[in-house]
Amino acid sequence: MCLAVPGRVLDIEERDGTRMANVDFGGVVKxxxxxxxxxxxxxxxxxxxxxxxxxxxxxESAKQTLELFATLGMLxxxxxxxxxxxxxxxxxxxxxxxxxxxxxxxx
Numbered sequence: 001m002c003l004a005v006p007g008r009v010l011d012i013e014e015r016d017g018t019r020m021a022n023v024d025f026g027g028v029v030k031x032x033x034x035x036x037x038x039x040x041x042x043x044x045x046x047x048x049x050x051x052x053x054x055x056x057x058x059x060e061s062a063k064q065t066l067e068l069f070a071t072l073g074m075l076x077x078x079x080x081x082x083x084x085x086x087x088x089x090x091x092x093x094x095x096x097x098x099x100x101x102x103x104x105x106x107x
Contacts, residue, residue, distance in 0.1 A: 003074060004049040006062035007032070009042050023048060026066040 007023035012034065014020070019034040023046070030051070034040050037053045045062035046053035057065075 003069070004047045004054065005069065006045050006057050006065050007048050008045050008059075008062065009034075009040060009053075012040075012042055021053070023053070026070060 005025050007025040007030070009032075010022045010024055010029065012019060012021045019038060021032050021034050021040075021042075022029050023032040025048070030048075032046075032048050033052045034046075035052070037046055037056060040046055040053060040056060045057040045059055047055045047057050
């Protein structure tokens, strides 16, 4: 599943003519394109889908939504460790702690 998730803009920069930002999604920071919201500022919240900020959101609504997503486990599903998610989807046991990739597990 791919969610539209609220996040808080941490910083903004222009890269190759495109406004980009680091956005905090309840502790997970991802790079996001701001071209659809050219007046979005540092500290504001936006709903982000597949790497694009789509709509400004007030802080209270954003925090409530992030809390709900976290309670339902949806943030882990959306932003979790890709190796862990792939193992779960494939029905494989989870890798032991300290093993970062399937290749390391075979050593």
